[in-house]
Amino acid sequence: MIGAGQLARMTQQAAIALGVELRVLAGSPGESAARVISDVRLGDYRELADLRDFAKGCDAVTFDHEHVPTEHVRALAADGLAVHPGADALVHAQDKAVMRERLTAIGAPCPPWRRIETAADVEAFGAEHGWPVVLKAVRGGYDGRGVWVCRSAEEAAEVLASGVPLMAEAFVSFERELAVLVARSPHGQGVSYPVVETVQRDGICVEVLAPAPGLDPEQAAVAQRIALNIAHELGVTGLLAVEMFATPSGLVVNELAMRPHNSGHWTIDGARTSQFEQHLRAVLDLPLGSPSMAAPVVVMANLLGGDDPDVFSRYEHVMAHDPGIKVHFYGKEVRPGRKIGHVTALGTDLDEVRARARHAAVYLSEGVYT
Amino acid sequence: MIGAGQLARMTQQAAIALGVELRVLAGSPGESAARVISDVRLGDYRELADLRDFAKGCDAVTFDHEHVPTEHVRALAADGLAVHPGADALVHAQDKAVMRERLTAIGAPCPPWRRIETAADVEAFGAEHGWPVVLKAVRGGYDGRGVWVCRSAEEAAEVLASGVPLMAEAFVSFERELAVLVARSPHGQGVSYPVVETVQRDGICVEVLAPAPGLDPEQAAVAQRIALNIAHELGVTGLLAVEMFATPSGLVVNELAMRPHNSGHWTIDGARTSQFEQHLRAVLDLPLGSPSMAAPVVVMANLLGGDDPDVFSRYEHVMAHDPGIKVHFYGKEVRPGRKIGHVTALGTDLDEVRARARHAAVYLSEGVYT
Numbered sequence: 001m002i003g004a005g006q007l008a009r010m011t012q013q014a015a016i017a018l019g020v021e022l023r024v025l026a027g028s029p030g031e032s033a034a035r036v037i038s039d040v041r042l043g044d045y046r047e048l049a050d051l052r053d054f055a056k057g058c059d060a061v062t063f064d065h066e067h068v069p070t071e072h073v074r075a076l077a078a079d080g081l082a083v084h085p086g087a088d089a090l091v092h093a094q095d096k097a098v099m100r101e102r103l104t105a106i107g108a109p110c111p112p113w114r115r116i117e118t119a120a121d122v123e124a125f126g127a128e129h130g131w132p133v134v135l136k137a138v139r140g141g142y143d144g145r146g147v148w149v150c151r152s153a154e155e156a157a158e159v160l161a162s163g164v165p166l167m168a169e170a171f172v173s174f175e176r177e178l179a180v181l182v183a184r185s186p187h188g189q190g191v192s193y194p195v196v197e198t199v200q201r202d203g204i205c206v207e208v209l210a211p212a213p214g215l216d217p218e219q220a221a222v223a224q225r226i227a228l229n230i231a232h233e234l235g236v237t238g239l240l241a242v243e244m245f246a247t248p249s250g251l252v253v254n255e256l257a258m259r260p261h262n263s264g265h266w267t268i269d270g271a272r273t274s275q276f277e278q279h280l281r282a283v284l285d286l287p288l289g290s291p292s293m294a295a296p297v298v299v300m301a302n303l304l305g306g307d308d309p310d311v312f313s314r315y316e317h318v319m320a321h322d323p324g325i326k327v328h329f330y331g332k333e334v335r336p337g338r339k340i341g342h343v344t345a346l347g348t349d350l351d352e353v354r355a356r357a358r359h360a361a362v363y364l365s366e367g368v369y370t
Numbered sequence: 371m372i373g374a375g376q377l378a379r380m381t382q383q384a385a386i387a388l389g390v391e392l393r394v395l396a397g398s399p400g401e402s403a404a405r406v407i408s409d410v411r412l413g414d415y416r417e418l419a420d421l422r423d424f425a426k427g428c429d430a431v432t433f434d435h436e437h438v439p440t441e442h443v444r445a446l447a448a449d450g451l452a453v454h455p456g457a458d459a460l461v462h463a464q465d466k467a468v469m470r471e472r473l474t475a476i477g478a479p480c481p482p483w484r485r486i487e488t489a490a491d492v493e494a495f496g497a498e499h500g501w502p503v504v505l506k507a508v509r510g511g512y513d514g515r516g517v518w519v520c521r522s523a524e525e526a527a528e529v530l531a532s533g534v535p536l537m538a539e540a541f542v543s544f545e546r547e548l549a550v551l552v553a554r555s556p557h558g559q560g561v562s563y564p565v566v567e568t569v570q571r572d573g574i575c576v577e578v579l580a581p582a583p584g585l586d587p588e589q590a591a592v593a594q595r596i597a598l599n600i601a602h603e604l605g606v607t608g609l610l611a612v613e614m615f616a617t618p619s620g621l622v623v624n625e626l627a628m629r630p631h632n633s634g635h636w637t638i639d640g641a642r643t644s645q646f647e648q649h650l651r652a653v654l655d656l657p658l659g660s661p662s663m664a665a666p667v668v669v670m671a672n673l674l675g676g677d678d679p680d681v682f683s684r685y686e687h688v689m690a691h692d693p694g695i696k697v698h699f700y701g702k703e704v705r706p707g708r709k710i711g712h713v714t715a716l717g718t719d720l721d722e723v724r725a726r727a728r729h730a731a732v733y734l735s736e737g738v739y740t
């Protein structure tokens with residue numbers, strides 16, 4: 001796995017069970033996954049030579065993030081390596097304009113969008129589709145970075161001044177955000193987890209509710225079909241997370257990710273097969289595991305770093321308060337607002353399960369009793 | 371954790387989630403846990419100097435096996451280290467005669483037993499309690515090794531000739547074997563998992579049924595009370611597994627182990643808190659986790675090495691056959707009869723769940739379709 005963040009770290013838990021010897025490419029030995037994996041190689045994922053050294057002897061190569069240059073992914077495959085997802089699929093998670101072109105072509109629901117270069121382009125787009133206009137960096141954004149909601153041509157001009165390649169999208173007035181996580185193997189087997197609701201704050205996912213509360217079963221099936229169809233049409237191998245907006249007139253695809261995803265962390269404790277095991281099974285072309293839930297309601301809450309870095313000292317309270325809460329800590333240095341872990345609660349009543357997850361997350365992050 | 375077998379390996383999965391930095395003392399880098407943990411120290415658990423080097427800087431020290439000399443455990447504690455379980459508790463899992471003395475003293479149900487030295491001692495014991503007589507090595511036995519069922523004085527004489535320190539126990543004619551896994555923290559908090567039935571073949575556990583099928587709830591409560599009482603009286607910190615015989619006249623304690631135990635492997639997938647997480651929480655004096663089950667019926671089957679070492683090639687069949695089966699592979703060299711992994715199945719119907727677990731275990735071990 002190229003990259004050694006928390007996704008690689010949690011993949012190691014699944015690899016241990018399967019007897020898969022997981023190797024990671026880390027930028028430094030202190031990274032989240034590098035702390036818990038024995039086979040750590042140090043290198044730069046932007047350097048093809050480092051990637052080639054790293055991949056030597058691997059049965060399959062996959063990713064903890066989207067930032068490996070597409071041409072390097074292609075070069076590794078040309079070397080004869082099994083790279084999952086492959087470059088032709090992965091580019092859709094790397095380049096938002098390529099993604100929109102392809103989704104439009106296969107009929108997946110998208111907001112109005114356009115590649116833009118000048119202030120005049122944005123003004124024309126705003127005149128046609130209304131304001132605000134959402135500007136997105138074509139490459140490199142995550143967790144709300146690289147996305148600007150512009151209320152006027154002046155605001156858009158400021159973003160344009162940065163020189164980053166941009167595209168425009170119509171602002172989608174949504175009721176809530178949903179996510180569908182699917183897996184697809186090189187054999188073409190596909191499986192979908194239940195549709196979840198993701199709750200964001202300041203562009204960062206803070207809470208995931210599984211299954212999405214009150215979702216009409218037909219709309220859930222539509223969402224799963226959209227995601228499985230994207231995986232099929234794009235030739236995704238491994239996991240695909242499809243973030244969607246639920247609007248009064250239907251679903252709209254927002255973003256794609258081709259790796260284990262924050263919206264699927266609930267599956268570690270809450271599904272028969274965790275997304276990390278599922279990703280390993282998919283990239284190794286093993287039959288996929290059951291996505292069924294381990295409880296009627298599962299809520300995952302992210303731990304965001306607060307002012308006090310001593311998270312571990314607060315374990316005592318949350319564990320005593322709720323013996324069923326599952327704590328996941330990424331071993332990362334605590335910085336305000338940074339994702340440093342998550343908690344998962346399972347049960348039958350949404351309000352109760354959600355309150356438990358939130359209590360633990362807020363207490364661990366900030367030491368505040370809610 | 372001193373020792374780097376599969377118990378340490380599976381403890382790493384729990385340590386990753388909790389953000390606990392697990393260090394293991396391994397005899398060689400190829401051992402099961404050493405393959406998946408970054409902080410591996412090589413050394414000999416029988417050498418105090420190696421143990422001291424290993425333990426330097428650890429917040430707590432615990433064990434993957436019972437074979438560390440009791441006096442070394444005592445010496446580490448005298449150095450100021452938090453050792454769990456401590457020597458005074460651990461000796462009861464190391465020395466079967468000390469265990470029987472103590473259990474007899476606290477009123478836990480034991481078979482008739484006696485320390486023996488000569489053939490005459492065995493004959494006298496047999497005359498009093500009947501034949502066969504069970505001879506046990508006082509120290510060092512496991513998985514049926516160090517236990518001899520002697521039908522006559524002649525058979526006993528052969529065992530005595532080995533020179534190993536022995537004790538005699540009356541042969542218990544049991545209906546089935548049960549196991550109770552409890553955890554106790556230094557604070558004195560105790561928790562018990564549901565009572566399970568363990569199925570042995572040639573002295574090796576092959577299958578664990580959770581909960582023990584058809585067990586009378588009152589007898590289950592008695593079994594749990596016996597185990598919690600032993601943990602309390604012996605001052606156990608960490609996990610305690612109590613193996614019991616169910617006989618027509620009640621429960622009889624067979625063996626004790628003070629570490630994660632084969633009879634608790636089902637908890638990884640089948641309980642809210644795995645035994646490995648529970649052990650870490652106990653030895654770090656954190657509040658204990660919920661022992662509740664994730665499904666009404668959970669069956670664990672051990673994978674014993676067969677003639678064909680290529681277990682991984684057989685994943686495809688078992689995963690395709692049963693997307694809900696959980697496979698755990700220990701990364702150990704395959705040798706006939708050696709425990710190389712386990713599988714877990716969850717569900718509601720015992721016969722069906724048991725058949726699923728058995729099918730996967732037999733196929734993975736031997737490539738035979740049952």
